[in-house]
Amino acid sequence: MSPMDLQTKNKYQTLHLGQIMGDILPPKTILSLEGDLGSGKTIFVKGLALGLHIAQKITSPTFALVQIYSGKLDLTHADLYRLKEKEILEMGLEDYWRSPLFSPSWILAIEWGDKADAILPTLEKSISIFHLRFRILSKYSRNINIEGPKRWLNKIQTSWQKS
Numbered sequence: 777m778s779p780m781d782l783q784t785k786n787k788y789q790t791l792h793l794g795q796i797m798g799d800i801l802p803p804k805t806i807l808s809l810e811g812d813l814g815s816g817k818t819i820f821v822k823g824l825a826l827g828l829h830i831a832q833k834i835t836s837p838t839f840a841l842v843q844i845y846s847g848k849l850d851l852t853h854a855d856l857y858r859l860k861e862k863e864i865l866e867m868g869l870e871d872y873w874r875s876p877l878f879s880p881s882w883i884l885a886i887e888w889g890d891k892a893d894a895i896l897p898t899l900e901k902s903i904s905i906f907h908l909r910f911r912i913l914s915k916y917s918r919n920i921n922i923e924g925p926k927r928w929l930n931k932i933q934t935s936w937q938k939s
């Protein structure tokens with residue numbers, strides 16, 4: 777795991793980063809999206825949906841807890857902002873990586889994912905985990921720190937530089 781930093785200058789660039797990642801990330805991927813209110817986590821997920829060829833509109837799952845969309849891979853979008861630790865433990869997010877009955881073609885994007893740190897798997901080889909930390913630099917610019925398996929970070933960086 778080695779981190780990388782990207783800067784986006786407007787929301788379309790953040791959307792584009794999501795699209796790049798949706799396009800290249802493998803099944804059984806967890807994206808923990810961390811960072812301040814309004815820093816771009818939901819915009820990123822909208823981009824992810826574009827990259828996954830999801831036609832439905834992404835809405836914030838703050839009240840629905842999770843929303844599931846089908847595309848090239850099935851995207852589950854969770855937002856833990858309003859949830860207490862106990863509620864997070866009871867959500868059953870672990871089914872994704874624990875239950876053998878689950879279809880493996882999933883990608884899980886968790887806003888405020890740092891609140892689920894205690895339950896996220898750590899050393900499971902078949903699962904790719906990324907931490908994306910969003911930081912507001914100014915009205916329209918964001919720093920996005922991405923930590924994850926090096927092989928995929930390299931691919932993301934290559935696509936990002938080309939675009």
Ligand SMILES: Nc1ncnc2c1ncn2[C@@H]1O[C@H](COP(=O)(O)OP(=O)(O)OP(=O)(O)O)[C@@H](O)[C@H]1O
Nearest residue numbers: 784785786787790813814815816817818819916918
């Ligand atoms: N470079 C940028 N990347 C992403 N969003 C940007 C950028 N510049 C400005 N914005 C604006 O910042 C806001 C980001 O909102 P978004 O809902 O994606 O944040 P969030 O991190 O999901 O917040 P919350 O924690 O409330 O869920 C939008 O209003 C968007 O237009």
Ligand SMILES: [Mg+2]
Nearest residue numbers: 817818836887
């Ligand atoms: Mg959000």
